[in-house]
Amino acid sequence: MARIVMKFGGTSVANVARIKAVAERVRAEVEAGNEVAVVVSAMAGVTNEFEGYVRETARLFDLREYDVVVSAGEQVTSGLTAIALQAQGVTARSWLGWQVPIRTDDAHGSARIEDIDGSEIVRRMGEGQVAVFAGFQGVDPQGRVTTLGRGGSDTSAVAIAAAVGADRCDIYTDVDGIYTTDPRVVTRAQKLAMISFEEMLELASQGAKVLQTRAVEMAMRHGVRVQVRSSFEAPTTETTPGTLVVDEDEIVEQQIVSGIAYSRDEAKITLTGVPDRPGVAAGIFGPLTEEHINVDMIVQNVSPSGEATDLTFTVRKGDFDRAVKLLQDRREQLGYQELRPDNNVCKISVIGVGMRSHAGVAQTMFKALSERGINIQVISTSEIKISVLVAEEYTELALRSLHTAYGLDAET
């Protein structure tokens, strides 16, 4: 017997037929002798619909009221899922954020969970009642509805798993696990049986949009074993059909590189001849921050003369035009020579906790790309990740070359 939290995303509860399928899957876990809590998202498209109403009503709006509106979708699916379970003979009831309560701070629109008292839920789970939680929602200290930000139901699920001391938090989604890289690009990509929290965090923030980053952070902090599974495969209660996201200590045979992520949503800006003196970086990035333009990779070349240097950084494609204009408007003040814009780039990241203890990981990357004649424009590294910027047209070639070079290809 295990205590399990099962989370179902919007496509898994997109209509009544799928909600019934979800109920069957839950019933299978119950019949296998497990204690089960369920977390559901809104039906696919509903949150967008509600958000559309809000934006149509006012350009600027009170986020407290926004939360009231957009949280209604999860309320609907929690009730329907409870009904579907009851119809299959499973004792169940729905729980809204304020009923649990799932206490959050008052950062409406992207609130953080502060506290969940799981004792009542655990007691009921022990009696065989399945708790069906409306994901995404909580309640602030003033008793007003909050939401956890888009994708927040993942965070709800992990937080509830921590609160009830679950053995596992299963995230059912429209993919069947985490892959070494995008299987649509690299046909020989392999599904990972296990991945560490740290690697998952890097993958998630690199564009592998399977799990909300905050959910992974919370799972890491509370040591919640997360399993990413497909909700479109036949129900099964086997232990590891998807990918298990766990503490790296649990992974016995650690690969040096676990996966390769990429993001086309990058644009590069180079400023040449930037005066090499204190305060210049602040002068450049300050205005960007004020305009809520997120800067990702930053590379500054060593200045040989000690007087001027070249500065390169990346922003998201959607922010590109604004960033360029902002810097062009400040050319005199910043004193750079030339602004070279380039939104024809792709960021490729090699990720693996094994890097910490293995030398030569970066060298393998540079060699593989060089052999294919792919020029590396920018390099940025962290403890468990190496990212490079290459021209966008090389994306597929680079991914496939690196996948082979790191020995990740599935046997054919």
Added chain:
Amino acid sequence: MARIVMKFGGTSVANVARIKAVAERVRAEVEAGNEVAVVVSAMAGVTNEFEGYVRETARLFDLREYDVVVSAGEQVTSGLTAIALQAQGVTARSWLGWQVPIRTDDAHGSARIEDIDGSEIVRRMGEGQVAVFAGFQGVDPQGRVTTLGRGGSDTSAVAIAAAVGADRCDIYTDVDGIYTTDPRVVTRAQKLAMISFEEMLELASQGAKVLQTRAVEMAMRHGVRVQVRSSFEAPTTETTPGTLVVDEDEIVEQQIVSGIAYSRDEAKITLTGVPDRPGVAAGIFGPLTEEHINVDMIVQNVSPSGEATDLTFTVRKGDFDRAVKLLQDRREQLGYQELRPDNNVCKISVIGVGMRSHAGVAQTMFKALSERGINIQVISTSEIKISVLVAEEYTELALRSLHTAYGLDAET
């Protein structure tokens, strides 16, 4: 300055444009110096959509979960209306049933309001904040969501008006008031400036579906002045543009007959030769009640011989076939001679509190119908109402004749 509750139904908040129009109307009342609370229904069609999901999920369902699902529609509009008000410079916030709280019993699906503490709302209204209530919903003693039954937002509005001691409860709807009869049938029907609670109750239960019956009962009990107004006419803050539903003492110049209602949703069943002995009526109506078939008019002729009698009663058209079959199956047991079914009937009711003190009201009715050659099949009376059953094809003729006979025709 007055304290006003403004209630807007589903067609009045059917989309964002209409919600903005609602906000304009509310702002006009605020700018006129009034303290305002608003009660909103779900967008037109949304409650039906949610109810459809529930029925698709299970044939029999937990009404507690049904309430969770169907109450979500009002949550959406309460948030949107608050945002629309804020966008027009009006201080506003939404209130969900559990936040107020609007305490109800636990009769899920059609709960009754037991208590609303209006003090916090009154305090905020005094500070100029408009309270926007999600109608239709409450919370039961166990902290679970309840709903008040279809049309329940009217009841929410009246209960809130009573709780905050409002001077008036304005029900905005898609008609501009209560008429002497259906203006689609009788072109000379007139809008009533005032009508008493008692008359409104009879009208509402007779098929004039402007106000939920329970809302009228509650208004009568708490002495809440209700005004039925159109939400599709230009905003105005005049005092009586619609119809005011008030205590009959307030109506100075009381008409003998205020209005004429009709219902085509009637079917007649006559049993001839029913043994005239105690317990026979119970034997007939008991099985109908068990099958949830509501019996409306009942007429039993005096039995001349003292041995057998004829019994006629009406049911709703939707229950007709089941009722006929039920009685035919029990023919031997009930011992009647013949069952005569007839679903080609219409009930016409003349309503007026003035009847109490005026003789001859029924006579006017019988005479007017007889002059047109309309045969009266069944008569049933209450203190302020006379109802007759006529063949359905006479509906329009009967309505027009009676409207003229009671002097209700508008001047041309």
